[in-house]
Amino acid sequence: MISLKNINFFSDDAQHILKNITFDIPDAKVTAIIGASGSGKTTLLRIIAGLYEPTSGEIWIDGQNLATLPKTKQQVRSKMAIVFQHGALFDSLTVWENVAFPLYEQGTMPLSKVREEAEKLLEMVDLHGVADLSIDQCSGGMQMRIAIARALASYPEVILYDEPSSGLDPIARGLICDLIQKQQIQQRMTSVLVTHQLSAAFQISNHFIFLYEGEIIFEGTADELMEAKDPYIQRFIQPPSRSYRTTDFVPL
Amino acid sequence: MKQIAHSINNWLKLRVIEIQEFVIFMANVARGLYRKPRYWHDFFDHMDIMGVGSIPIVLIAGGCIGALITLETLAELRTFGANVLLGKLTGLSIIRGTGPVFTAMIVSTRVCSSAAAELGAMQVSQQIDALVTMGVDPFRKLITPRIAAGTLMFPALATVNGIAAILTGALVAQLSGTMSLPFFLNQSLSGITPGDVLWGLTKSTVFGFIVVSTACYYGLRVQGGTAGVRAAASQAAVACVLLILISNSIMTTLVHAF
Ligand SMILES: Nc1ncnc2c1ncn2[C@@H]1O[C@H](COP(=O)(O)OP(=O)(O)OP(=O)(O)O)[C@@H](O)[C@H]1O
Ligand SMILES: [Mg+2]
Numbered sequence: 125m126i127s128l129k130n131i132n133f134f135s136d137d138a139q140h141i142l143k144n145i146t147f148d149i150p151d152a153k154v155t156a157i158i159g160a161s162g163s164g165k166t167t168l169l170r171i172i173a174g175l176y177e178p179t180s181g182e183i184w185i186d187g188q189n190l191a192t193l194p195k196t197k198q199q200v201r202s203k204m205a206i207v208f209q210h211g212a213l214f215d216s217l218t219v220w221e222n223v224a225f226p227l228y229e230q231g232t233m234p235l236s237k238v239r240e241e242a243e244k245l246l247e248m249v250d251l252h253g254v255a256d257l258s259i260d261q262c263s264g265g266m267q268m269r270i271a272i273a274r275a276l277a278s279y280p281e282v283i284l285y286d287e288p289s290s291g292l293d294p295i296a297r298g299l300i301c302d303l304i305q306k307q308q309i310q311q312r313m314t315s316v317l318v319t320h321q322l323s324a325a326f327q328i329s330n331h332f333i334f335l336y337e338g339e340i341i342f343e344g345t346a347d348e349l350m351e352a353k354d355p356y357i358q359r360f361i362q363p364p365s366r367s368y369r370t371t372d373f374v375p376l
Numbered sequence: 377m378k379q380i381a382h383s384i385n386n387w388l389k390l391r392v393i394e395i396q397e398f399v400i401f402m403a404n405v406a407r408g409l410y411r412k413p414r415y416w417h418d419f420f421d422h423m424d425i426m427g428v429g430s431i432p433i434v435l436i437a438g439g440c441i442g443a444l445i446t447l448e449t450l451a452e453l454r455t456f457g458a459n460v461l462l463g464k465l466t467g468l469s470i471i472r473g474t475g476p477v478f479t480a481m482i483v484s485t486r487v488c489s490s491a492a493a494e495l496g497a498m499q500v501s502q503q504i505d506a507l508v509t510m511g512v513d514p515f516r517k518l519i520t521p522r523i524a525a526g527t528l529m530f531p532a533l534a535t536v537n538g539i540a541a542i543l544t545g546a547l548v549a550q551l552s553g554t555m556s557l558p559f560f561l562n563q564s565l566s567g568i569t570p571g572d573v574l575w576g577l578t579k580s581t582v583f584g585f586i587v588v589s590t591a592c593y594y595g596l597r598v599q600g601g602t603a604g605v606r607a608a609a610s611q612a613a614v615a616c617v618l619l620i621l622i623s624n625s626i627m628t629t630l631v632h633a634f
Contacts, residue, residue, distance in 0.1 A: 175505050206509045212502035226510050231413075278510060 125151055126172065126282065126314070131181035133167060133338075141167050143339045145181070149282075152312040154304065156325040159335030160360070165318040166209060168335070169284050172316065173206045205280035209287045211271040213259045219270055220246065220255035226278040245273040249303055265296035272303060282314040283307065289324050301327050322361055334360075401593050408513065408520030419521040426588075427529035430483045434533045437482045438540030441474055442466075446545035450554060459554050460563075463546070467564025470541045471576045477624050479534040480583035484616040488591040491522060492612035495595025496605035504596070519592045523585065530584025531577040538576065579627055586623055587616045 126149040133142035142164050149155045149172075157165050170176045172183065174190075183190045205226075213222050224242040227233050233241060243255055249269040254262065262270065268288055275283055285304060289297040305328045307313045319325050325332065332349045334342035334357055342352055350361065446466050453459050495518060498504050507514045546560040555563075594612035598604040 170505075173509050175508060201509075202511050204509070206506075208502045208506060210501065212506040214503055214506070215501070229510055229512055 125149065125186065127184040128172070129182040129184065131171060131178045131183070133171060133176065134179045141338050142171070142178070145340060147333055147340060147343055149314060149316055150331065151314050152308070153331055154308050154315040154317055154329040155331045155333065156329035157316065157318045157333045157335060158320060158322065158325055160320060163335040164338040165335055166286055169206065169286050169316065169318050173204060173284055174201045202278070203281040204284065205275035205278050205282070206284040207268070207271045207275045207286060207288055209290075211267040213267055213271055213274070215259045217259070218255070219257050219259065219262065222259065222270055223273045223277055225274065230278065242277070245277055246270070248276065249273045250299060265292045265299075268292065268300060269303070272300070276307065280313070282316070284316045284318075286318045287320070288317070289319065289321060297321070297324060304328055397597065398593055401596070402589065404515040405519050405523055405589065408516035409524070411516065413516070415517055415521050418517065419525055422522050422525035423529055426483070426487050426525055427532060430486055430529075430533055431536060433482055433486070434479055434537045435540045437478060438537040439544040441478055442470065442541030442544035443548050445469055445474065445541070446548040450549075450552065462549055462554055463560040463563030464567035466545045467542055467567050468572060470538050470545070471568050471572050475538040475541060476534045476576050476579040476583060477620065479537040479580065480530060480587060480620045481617060483530060483533055484587045484620065485613070487526065488587055488616040489609040489613040491588065491591040492595040493605055493609040495592060496598035496608040499596060499598045500601055500605060514596075519596070522592055523588045526584040526588030527581055528584070530587070531580035534576060534580035575631065579624065582623060582627065583620050586619050590615050590619060
């Protein structure tokens with residue numbers, strides 16, 4: 125389990141970006157972090173992944189305080205993979221080389237097998253016959269799936285997704301959600317899903333953290349979220365008014 | 377007045393911070409040298425890109441510089457009637473002086489802004505963060521191989537440049553009827569001591585190290601999107617040329633002082 129305790133984060137220009145963040149990420153479940161643009165979701169994810177040091181507060185992973193074990197830190201974190209907001213694929217490499225990259229780096233697999241394994245991972249994310257394309261030949265949705273395949277290549281126990289479905293059409297979005305769900309069920313992977321698309325979050329998660337201007341204003345299940353009294357949350361979760369449609373709605 | 381003092385103070389502070397950052401950067405690079413894993417493949421790739429890829433422009437530049445120096449030296453020598461010294465003087469000034477500096481300048485136009493822009497783009501698109509989360513040290517993977525390749529390739533390119541310059545010089549001497557090509561070559565080669573060659577190579581090595589590490593430093597500290605990449609590429613290019621000139625002056629002063 126990953127626990128965050130009183131995490132505060134100030135940016136270089138002294139903005140208070142995260143305020144007293146405390147919550148637990150349970151094992152083998154999908155935790156969804158939702159909130160508006162600029163509420164600090166990516167920053168929080170980067171702190172969990174170790175890319176930013178929190179200004180204050182503690183991160184505990186499996187009962188160990190990360191701040192107190194500098195050397196072994198790498199080891200705990202190596203079980204974690206992150207899927208970045210825009211994929212962050214290596215554009216100097218081909219599709220399969222991107223996916224194979226963590227395998228090469230770990231050096232645990234004979235080189236002759238790496239390509240085979242990379243193709244297997246690509247099949248897993250429903251990509252066929254694209255192994256030799258370069259990254260700029262791939263669409264946004266494909267790039268996202270390649271990024272997920274690359275993250276899965278290191279066989280992580282924890283996987284952090286930063287807006288994996290933003291900017292995609294509903295079908296591609298559904299594919300990505302299915303994929304995340306499949307990983308979580310089959311591999312019992314702990315997932316953290318950052319998104320501002322509630323439909324995606326509701327489909328695959330039942331543990332919600334709601335961020336508002338760097339503060340957690342809600343933590344709970346989907347049902348609790350739907351019943352939350354906070355007017356901001358209500359506005360966020362209300363579907364857009366469709367009254368203009370009711371006139372041409374033909375009941376069957 | 378107060379405002380001027382204030383802005384000078386700020387400027388100085390920024391430069392001190394920059395130097396401090398650069399020192400930390402270089403410490404990380406040095407750590408990448410003696411710790412495993414080493415990225416030989418990337419190292420050879422960069423040797424190929426920086427070194428082999430620069431050979432054509434280095435050859436052309438060498439030819440032009442050789443011809444130019446020979447003609448200028450010849451004009452100067454004629455006024456003293458000392459034409460016979462042409463080969464010796466031209467060879468020396470190419471090997472000790474212009475060769476390393478011009479090579480560094482020319483190669484830095486290829487290497488400097490492109491390395492800064494490439495690393496900057498990787499930084500902006502979070503590829504460097506992706507490396508870090510995969511447990512890969514970006515210094516070891518991206519920076520150390522580049523700097524090592526540059527430090528080795530600059531003297532090699534200066535050698536190519538020097539050979540091209542002396543050969544063209546000899547050709548010019550022959551064509552201008554001053555002396556025969558073999559005589560020019562013989563004279564310039566016998567005029568150059570191993571010390572001169574060593575001095576030229578040392579300067580090139582220092583330039584290679586300075587150019588590539590400066591480029592990488594500017595590339596890696598990029599922030600703020602495409603504008604940041606653009607700024608880094610132009611800052612790196614300017615800094616590289618200035619640092620070549622400044623370090624050349626310092627080294628030349630030192631070697632003549634002792
Ligand atoms: N390196 C930084 N320096 C200064 N401010 C930053 C930095 N990174 C983020 N911020 C600020 O922190 C706040 C939160 O940013 P963050 O990227 O975490 O938001 P987000 O919730 O992920 O938004 P989005 O949904 O648009 O991705 C923003 O106001 C942003 O301007
Ligand atoms: Mg974000």
